[in-house]
Amino acid sequence: MVCFFGDVHLGDGNGAEQRRRCELLLELLAALPRRCSHVVILGDLFDYWFDYRTVIPREFWQVVAALDRLQRQGVRIDYLMGNHDFGHWRFFAEELGITPHRGDIERCWYGKRFYIAHGDGKNPRDWGYLLLRALLQNRYAQALYRLLHPDLGIGLARWASQRSRMHSTGSQEPLAKALEEFAQRKLREGFDVVVLGHSHVPVLKSLGAGWYLNPGGWVEDTPRLGCFDGEQLRLLPVQQWIAAIG
Numbered sequence: 001m002v003c004f005f006g007d008v009h010l011g012d013g014n015g016a017e018q019r020r021r022c023e024l025l026l027e028l029l030a031a032l033p034r035r036c037s038h039v040v041i042l043g044d045l046f047d048y049w050f051d052y053r054t055v056i057p058r059e060f061w062q063v064v065a066a067l068d069r070l071q072r073q074g075v076r077i078d079y080l081m082g083n084h085d086f087g088h089w090r091f092f093a094e095e096l097g098i099t100p101h102r103g104d105i106e107r108c109w110y111g112k113r114f115y116i117a118h119g120d121g122k123n124p125r126d127w128g129y130l131l132l133r134a135l136l137q138n139r140y141a142q143a144l145y146r147l148l149h150p151d152l153g154i155g156l157a158r159w160a161s162q163r164s165r166m167h168s169t170g171s172q173e174p175l176a177k178a179l180e181e182f183a184q185r186k187l188r189e190g191f192d193v194v195v196l197g198h199s200h201v202p203v204l205k206s207l208g209a210g211w212y213l214n215p216g217g218w219v220e221d222t223p224r225l226g227c228f229d230g231e232q233l234r235l236l237p238v239q240q241w242i243a244a245i246g
Contacts, residue, residue: 001035002109004226005238006042006118006197007217009084010060011158021218022062024238028225029066031242033073038109042197042215043082043118048154048161050087055150068096078105082198083120084161087142110230112192119198119214123178176201183212193233195226204235 008025010018032039046060056064071077079100081088086102093099104117145153176199183194187210195213202216202224211233215226223238236244 001227001229002038002040003032003036004040004042004116004195004213004228005215005224006080006082007044007200007215007219008223009044009047009217009219010063011047011057012161012219021223024223025063025218026066027242028238029063029070031245032070033075035245036075038076038078039070040107040116040195041077041079042116042195043080043120044084044197044217045079045082046085048087048157049085050145050154050157051089051091052146052150052153053090055154056091057154064096067098071097078107078116080105080116080118080197082118087157089142089146106191109228112228113190114193114195115186115191116195117197119179119182119196122182122196122198123175172199172201175199176203179214180205180207180212183207187212193228202235204233 005028008021010022010025012018013021045063046057049057049060051057067077077098079092079098081100081102088100104115107114107116148156179196179199180203183196184207186194187207191210193211193213197214197217199214200217200220201214202221203212203214204226205212213226213233213235215224215235216222224235225238225241227234227236227241
């Protein structure tokens with residue numbers, strides 16, 4: 001089985017909410033090897049991430065350790081960077097053997113072609129965001145940022161993430177519509193399934209000859225997991241999926 005989830009945004013929310021979300025994620029990561037051979041993390045696993053040569057954000061160590069165990073148990077992991085956790089450098093690749101993808105990926109499972117992306121930058125009309133995205137993800141800009149002391153750099157990354165959410169709060173309908181239009185274009189190109197995140201709006205929808213899947217987000221809604229077993233594409237609440245596999 002191939003599983004999809006994203007937009008967990010660990011690091012966002014109050015203490016109790018953070019612990020609840022983290023505990024559910026750890027429970028999911030522990031359960032995945034029972035049924036899942038391949039997991040795709042669709043980005044924004046963390047609400048912010050920036051790693052230095054010798055330092056990573058310490059509050060995420062339990063999840064990092066769980067991802068390491070998952071990898072060692074033989075589950076293949078594709079991790080796409082989102083618009084919040086784009087500050088990966090060497091740590092995941094060198095220490096965990098998981099190389100985060102900076103762009104979209106294509107995969108083939110059970111004879112079906114999948115197009116997979118986080119979903120940011122898919123609205124061609126959002127020129128302001130596209131320019132900001134190019135600047136923030138520029139490798140030279142990130143190299144300069146690493147000259148800051150880690151306490152300051154990671155603190156600024158956390159603050160910027162919170163400010164970004166304040167400015168983007170509101171209706172997700174325009175973004176959800178833009179992502180569905182993007183999915184339709186990719187399906188017309190010959191893909192069988194398009195999987196996106198970013199909008200925090202869960203979707204499992206037939207669009208002509210193919211399917212569009214978006215597992216949604218973990219902050220505002222019920223955490224969900226997308227699953228494909230070679231025959232059926234499903235979207236289930238995470239707790240329901242864990243309970244079903246025992």
